[in-house]
Amino acid sequence: MHRFIAALALSLALTCPAGAATLLVLNKDDATLSFIDPATGASTATVATGAGPHEVEVTADGRTAVVSNYGGQTAGNSLSVIDVGSRKERARVDLGELHRPHGLATSGQFAYFTAEDARHIGRLDTASSKVDWRFPTNQERTHMVVASRDGRMLFTTNMGSSTVSIIERGAGNARQTVVNVGKTPEGLDLTPDGSQLWTSNAADGSVSIIDVATRKLVRTFDIGTRRSNRIKFTPDGMLALVSDLTAGELVVVDVKSQTVKTRLPIGRGASGILVVPDGSRAYVAAASERKLVVVDLKSLSVTGQVATGGGPDGMAWVR
Numbered sequence: 001m002h003r004f005i006a007a008l009a010l011s012l013a014l015t016c017p018a019g020a021a022t023l024l025v026l027n028k029d030d031a032t033l034s035f036i037d038p039a040t041g042a043s044t045a046t047v048a049t050g051a052g053p054h055e056v057e058v059t060a061d062g063r064t065a066v067v068s069n070y071g072g073q074t075a076g077n078s079l080s081v082i083d084v085g086s087r088k089e090r091a092r093v094d095l096g097e098l099h100r101p102h103g104l105a106t107s108g109q110f111a112y113f114t115a116e117d118a119r120h121i122g123r124l125d126t127a128s129s130k131v132d133w134r135f136p137t138n139q140e141r142t143h144m145v146v147a148s149r150d151g152r153m154l155f156t157t158n159m160g161s162s163t164v165s166i167i168e169r170g171a172g173n174a175r176q177t178v179v180n181v182g183k184t185p186e187g188l189d190l191t192p193d194g195s196q197l198w199t200s201n202a203a204d205g206s207v208s209i210i211d212v213a214t215r216k217l218v219r220t221f222d223i224g225t226r227r228s229n230r231i232k233f234t235p236d237g238m239l240a241l242v243s244d245l246t247a248g249e250l251v252v253v254d255v256k257s258q259t260v261k262t263r264l265p266i267g268r269g270a271s272g273i274l275v276v277p278d279g280s281r282a283y284v285a286a287a288s289e290r291k292l293v294v295v296d297l298k299s300l301s302v303t304g305q306v307a308t309g310g311g312p313d314g315m316a317w318v319r
Contacts, residue, residue, distance in 0.1 A: 023283065024065055024316040025292065026053045027309030033067055034309060035087055041306040045087040049080040055314040057104040057111060058084065062318050064126045066111040068101040075099040075117055081129050084318055091129040098122055103144035107151030114142045114156055121145060121156060121167065135174050137165045144188050155197050157185040164188070164199060166215050177215045181208035187230035192237040200228035200242045207231070207242070207253065221258050223251055229271045234297060235279040243270040243284055250284050252300055262300050266293045274315035285312040
């Protein structure tokens with residue numbers, strides 16, 4: 001094991017010079033955010049968050065991280081705003097009736113978030129730590145959210161309704177298009193060119209594809225997952241990575257052929273996925289094993305692991 005960890009540290013050091021980047025990892029069980037040096041796998045700081053933090057995103061300037069505090073047995077209703085430079089929580093924003101904040105997406109200085117129990121999406125201005133916009137999806141369990149590059153279009157998975165919301169923000173009121181997809185959609189991601197939205201459907205082992213221009217479902221196809229959790233594209237758009245929470249695997253899908261290329265062992269509770277910006281590797285959380293698994297995206301093989309706190313899940317990358 002010691003040789004394995006040493007080899008991992010050397011491998012990461014060769015591809016990620018010390019000080020070049022920081023990996024942020026949420027530990028749901030510990031209610032903390034860890035700052036990890038990807039060159040060594042060592043934690044350099046830990047910041048307390050609200051209960052049950054699930055997702056973390058970073059603003060465009062890399063200075064602010066936002067964490068959704070989902071809660072545990074008691075529903076959470078706050079966002080942690082964390083200063084990346086000082087590694088301290090700058091504010092904990094009370095969301096009032098917007099219970100169970102979960103998904104996050106950033107655009108400029110703004111962070112969009114879902115409020116699962118409230119069936120809403122909202123926007124946090126990180127400069128003021130104020131919620132300046134909210135919108136009712138009226139769909140059940142509005143869970144994850146992604147944003148177009150310009151922030152004008154938002155996409156959410158609504159797990160209880162088996163739908164996706166496409167929300168277009170304009171000068172006036174926002175407009176919503178609801179698209180039926182596979183059963184219990186959870187993870188979602190836009191293709192790098194922004195033309196398609198893919199969802200990983202937790203209850204039926206499938207992936208659904210929506211054409212963004214027409215706002216219509218193109219296809220739903222089976223990938224044989226037992227409990228899909230997240231889906232992420234590689235920067236070149238050639239691969240889609242899907243974590244299978246129950247099987248403990250990462251399913252690698254060829255985007256062009258829409259077929260499974262391989263399945264990689266991750267460990268119990270395979271969940272959050274982070275693809276590094278250069279597309280060389282991905283980190284996949286094994287939430288029940290207190291670790292991240294490192295996947296080489298060229299060889300499509302597991303090359304190492306990084307120890308975390310309890311229940312790792314959401315991750316972000318800071319340069």
